[in-house]
Amino acid sequence: MSDIRKTIFAAVARNGIIGRDGDMPWRLSTDLKRFKAMTVGKPVIVGRKTFESFGGKPLPGRQHVVISRGADIDHPDVHMARSLDEAIGMAEKLARKQGENEISVLGGGQIYAQAMDFVDRMCITHVEADVDGDTAFPDIDPTIWVATEALDIPSGEKDTYPTRFVVYERRDA
Incomplete structure (x- = not known):
């Protein structure tokens, strides 16, 4: 077992949707602020399509390990991996080098599905809406996962949905 905690971060609609046409189908300013505070300074793992949804550049203050079988991305804060296994190894090394004890998995759908077997924790923003989309999050199995904290956020001017x-x-961690 690794000394580095692996955490999935995702925003998921009631019907399981996490994305549409390479973007999120909502605006959640409160959630983005929390996400930034929880991930800045820590290595993040993303698939190529998710990385491209960031505008093709890394999120500030985070080293990125991008999983892709295709072309490399030339940026000092981006490291390329060919598999999730390789990405986890790279991200753990980066975390140790940076003095961090956690890496973050940011998607997309295929990466989440693969990572469910490897991660210790998930920080999920459940979006109280059913939305159209083309990318879904895997089911959260209650025999494997237990909710340890929860916070309700109402919709508002900068948050499309509650x-x-x-x-x-x-459970076995």
Whole structure:
């Protein structure tokens, strides 16, 4: 077992949708601020399409490990991996080098599905809406995951829908 905690971060609609046409189908300013505070300074793992949804440049203050079988991305804060296994190894090394004890998995759908077997924790923003989309989050199995904290956030001027932020811990962790 690694000394580096692996955490999934995702915003998920009631119907499981996390994305549409390479973007999120909502605006959640409160959630983005929390996400930034929880991930800045820590290595993040993303798939190529998710990285491209950031405008093709890394999120500020985070080293990125991008999983892609295609072309490399030339940026000092981007490291390329060919598989999730390789990405986790690279991100753990980066975390140790930076004095961090956590890496973050940011998607997309295929990466989340693969990472569910490897991560220790999930920080999920449950979006209280059913939305159209083309990318879904895997089901959260209650025999594997237990909710350890929750926070309700109402919709507002900068938050399209009400949300419930839930931290899940792996039961066998």
